[in-house]
Amino acid sequence: MNVLIVRITSPNCAAILRFGYELIRESDGVVIAEGETGHVRHGRERAVRSMPQGLPIMLLAPPTETETAGEPVPNDQPPG
Numbered sequence: 290m291n292v293l294i295v296r297i298t299s300p301n302c303a304a305i306l307r308f309g310y311e312l313i314r315e316s317d318g319v320v321i322a323e324g325e326t327g328h329v330r331h332g333r334e335r336a337v338r339s340m341p342q343g344l345p346i347m348l349l350a351p352p353t354e355t356e357t358a359g360e361p362v363p364n365d366q367p368p369g
Contacts, residue, residue: 292316304337305329306344 291314298309306328312321330338 304339306340 294311294313294315296311296313298311308326308328310322310324310326312323313319314321330340332338
């Protein structure tokens with residue numbers, strides 16, 4: 290069984306919020322894939338706006354007790 294680790298780098302937060310991602314094979318530490326996403330905040334007129342000042346702190350904070358762990362990832366079996 291292969292175990293993959295997903296590493297998300299700290300967001301860079303200004304007008305564009307960027308997240309970097311790495312998928313790492315746990316057995317030997319080899320990076321399998323890398324990626325990045327960028328998110329832009331804009332107003333009604335579609336002008337780019339700065340992100341709220343507290344957003345990076347909130348995104349990097351550990352989960353609270355009221356947050357759930359999310360949904361399990363479905364298997365690749367077709368329905369039926």
